[in-house]
Amino acid sequence: MRSPSIAKVPAVSVCNVVIPVQIPRPYDWFLIVPGTATIVGAGPNGLAAAIVLANAGFTVEVREAAAVAGGAARSAELTLPGFRHDLGSAVHPMAVMSPFFSSLPLEQSGLRWIWPSAELAHPLDDGTAVILERDIRATACQLGPDAAAYRRLYGPLLANWDGLRHDILKSIIGWPRHPIAMARFGLRGLRSARGLAGSYFKGVRARALFAGLAAHSFLPLESPISAAFGLVLGMAGHAVGWPIPQGGAQSIADALIVCLRQAGGTVITDAS
Numbered sequence: 001m002r003s004p005s006i007a008k009v010p011a012v013s014v015c016n017v018v019i020p021v022q023i024p025r026p027y028d029w030f031l032i033v034p035g036t037a038t039i040v041g042a043g044p045n046g047l048a049a050a051i052v053l054a055n056a057g058f059t060v061e062v063r064e065a066a067a068v069a070g071g072a073a074r075s076a077e078l079t080l081p082g083f084r085h086d087l088g089s090a091v092h093p094m095a096v097m098s099p100f101f102s103s104l105p106l107e108q109s110g111l112r113w114i115w116p117s118a119e120l121a122h123p124l125d126d127g128t129a130v131i132l133e134r135d136i137r138a139t140a141c142q143l144g145p146d147a148a149a150y151r152r153l154y155g156p157l158l159a160n161w162d163g164l165r166h167d168i169l170k171s172i173i174g175w176p177r178h179p180i181a182m183a184r185f186g187l188r189g190l191r192s193a194r195g196l197a198g199s200y201f202k203g204v205r206a207r208a209l210f211a212g213l214a215a216h217s218f219l220p221l222e223s224p225i226s227a228a229f230g231l232v233l234g235m236a237g238h239a240v241g242w243p244i245p246q247g248g249a250q251s252i253a254d255a256l257i258v259c260l261r262q263a264g265g266t267v268i269t270d271a272s
């Protein structure tokens, strides 16, 4: 029977984000299956959980129903030979801001990021577009009357980016390590995207940019907390960028599998 001294197990996941839950001694509920962990599903979160458990000393097997591991982070030749398409995720600011992903040797495991010269473009009805640039000033100066408001919204959050990214992506259990920065973020993020954009911005360009970011929540823009997605994805655009993996999202899954195999774990595809 193998019992690791400490394990942080990804238990809750949102958008590639693995939120660790610390399991204290004596792991009573682990011991019902001594030293063995079976993970169902080889998406990014299943693979991340498997890596944590394998590194903690468990014998880990990931059982994946599909023929190819990766879940919604898979890529395949859907049209012409040699043209790989992402089946789900494509652009990965959350992966590069994730403290857990940062702890893995993903680049040594084959992952190469492509950094675009501009993070995203939001087209407008008048034929122009708002470009979210890494430089907050270069972004703000496209927003006409809302340039100062844009910097007032994102600037103070970005000043606390490193603490915020840890608190935003950690388990919701427990206190934040940066309570003042989190309170500033939370007060704005708990609002609806429409409410926050309406109170900060007068013009269509800033409102459209914020709406496009917040729409990644898959929530109605009138819904509480939809603003949080606009804040996090906008901050990520300025702080770390919106990179894409060379070869498609499959490259993230493949690199995670390399990390898992190095830790001694296995992935079985076509598993029932």
Ligand SMILES: Cc1cc2nc3c(=O)[nH]c(=O)nc-3n(C[C@H](O)[C@H](O)[C@H](O)COP(=O)(O)OP(=O)(O)OC[C@H]3O[C@@H](n4cnc5c(N)ncnc54)[C@H](O)[C@@H]3O)c2cc1C
Pocket: 013, 014, 015, 016, 017, 040, 041, 042, 043, 044, 045, 046, 047, 063, 064, 065, 066, 069, 070, 071, 072, 073, 087, 088, 089, 090, 091, 092, 093, 094, 095, 271, 272
């Ligand atoms: C269309 C689309 C676009 C997206 N775009 C982005 C993006 O651009 N950027 C971004 O960061 N995120 C994006 N996401 C979100 C991201 O892909 C997911 O957050 C991520 O894939 C979730 O990982 P997961 O491991 O929790 O689940 P999944 O990736 O869904 O993996 C679950 C795996 O479990 C397997 N499975 C399920 N049930 C069983 C079973 N009973 N037995 C065996 N295997 C089972 C499935 O086959 C699958 O492989 C997108 C998602 C979709 C669908």
